[in-house]
Amino acid sequence: MPRQSWLAVRKDLTPRRHTVLGVMAFLLPLALWSLISYVPFLWHPMIKVEATGDVSWFRTGQLIPREDFEKEFVRVQAEGGHLPTGIRSNPIFLPAPHTVVRALYTAFTTAPVLRGDLWLHESLWMSITTIFWGFVISSAIGVPLGILCGSYTAIARLTEPFVDFIRYMPAPAFGALMVAILGIHLEPKIAIIVIGTFFQQVLVVSNTVRKTELGLIEAAETLGAKRRQLVWHVIVPASLPDLYNDMRILLGWAWTYLIVAEVVGVSSGITFFINQQAKYRNFDNVYAAIVIIGILGLLTDQILAFIGARLFVWRTLRRSRVRTLFIRLFSNRLTENGPANPNEAQAV
């Protein structure tokens, strides 16, 4: 095979390039972050005070904007006093990568500041519980309703205009209402996630279901399938792989709603942890928590993708492995009692 250009339009990458680029996707942003953090002259707009000298308002370890520091420095120099010293550094909201990595570990091992507050893993678990129930409740109603809408035009017409209307209302707007109805604990938060996910879900699912190839439905009709059989035995199995992918995307949205849901009522879960750490100016912990959410999301999605590929074998066959699988499955049997030339059997 001739060497292919890196920028060939809509061509598959070689497995090697596929892996390399995938790793680079993470390494490049990390490299950029490291550059800004470790190379002082790139940005570092602040000075971290090491010795206060004769400046009365400086404190050791304080971050001072560079211009202010220089102004004070010049002033003290002119007066002939003790000069302050300091090193260039980034603002507190941009910790260096290594401090965040360290925080990823220490955040789990450090006891909460206040007694009664939750450890990080407890906060995380609370968030996962919230999102799990929110998504399950939403899907339990949203998916069947979406399938009905996608299958029966009358039901779609009766449902979708109203769903579309509510969809535009931001879920957090229901926060106060949900607290009034459901109390201040996990229930209103779950409700916010349900509100945020459900209405999108109905529309997304019904749209996917509507994409079922009409030819399959017609074929089933000429084979004697009646209305309900069409839904159960044709429309649902035909759209299942796409629905599965929709669920993956919707789960991502549910995570987005989690953060707003958790500030409703009594702040809880990972959001509480983030807010608390930001209050103590532990921004490395804040980044650590955000990174953890990212890792959790990516991991869940990859696991779901992995399961999906095995769940819908008939779908993945269509791609590159069709031929190899085909040969592996049938070549030995073809030579046993079939035509001598396997290509012949494939031709007709």
Added chain:
Amino acid sequence: MNSSLTPALPDYRAQTPAVAERFRKLRERPVVLEVEKLGREFSAERGMVTALRDVSFQVHRREFLCVIGPSGCGKSTLIRMVAGLDYPTSGRMLLDGHEVRGPGPDRGMVFQGYTLFPWLTVTDNVMFGLQMQGMGRTQAESEARQWIQLVGLSRFEKAYPAQLSGGMKQRTAIARALAANPRILLMDEPFGALDAQTRAQMQTHLLEIWRNVDVTILFITHDLDEAILLADRILVLKANPGEVQEIIEVPVPRPRSLAQVNSPEFLAMRHRLDELIHPKTSASTEVEKLPIIRLTQVGDDVE
């Protein structure tokens, strides 16, 4: 183009005694499908457009009837109406003497686009109709197996459609339609998407199946040779609006084979169909000469 050959060809209506006897017997068989003055109008931007008008014909039991016509004559609309996937705006259809509306398993259909269920194996696809009609899995499976054997796909029972070639997919589709035990098998240009070689094999195969199975076939095609090779009778439609032009009894004796394409009967039939489908008088169907400007250098000629 065949003008020099024409005088030598026999009349396309001339039948040998054996062929005439076959048609006499065929006409004595009961009518399975009767189409009466079927019409279909579509509403378009400029009022109603008549796609089909007053189409009437009968199909006898175990007859092989082909429908041909120029593109846009409503062949597909016709077969879709018979299948119940489209509805006529006038006229009616009788199956075994009873009026039919809407799709049903008594009229099986094979589509050009295969339309196999991609999530089901070959066996499960073939079982589909039987299961929809309430048959248990075990019985449906053993019945499906017989049909799969008939179309020669026993080794591929557990394969998914994505693993099959076009010809194999269409054989599965035929088995699936036949397994549901239809009174008539409707085929809408079933071999149109196949390459020439596979198509020829599928035609032979279909004739074989038709000989051995109690089934009546209504077959749509735009391939004139295919129609002559397969059909007992050919219904020729004309376009704008779609109307029956002629129903011709094919004089080519059976059993048919590809070796007959140069026989006088075949050529006579072919010539007649050419006349009907591509009339010489009508300028619109002639290949228009394209207004091409010469873009190569003088002397750089290819013919």
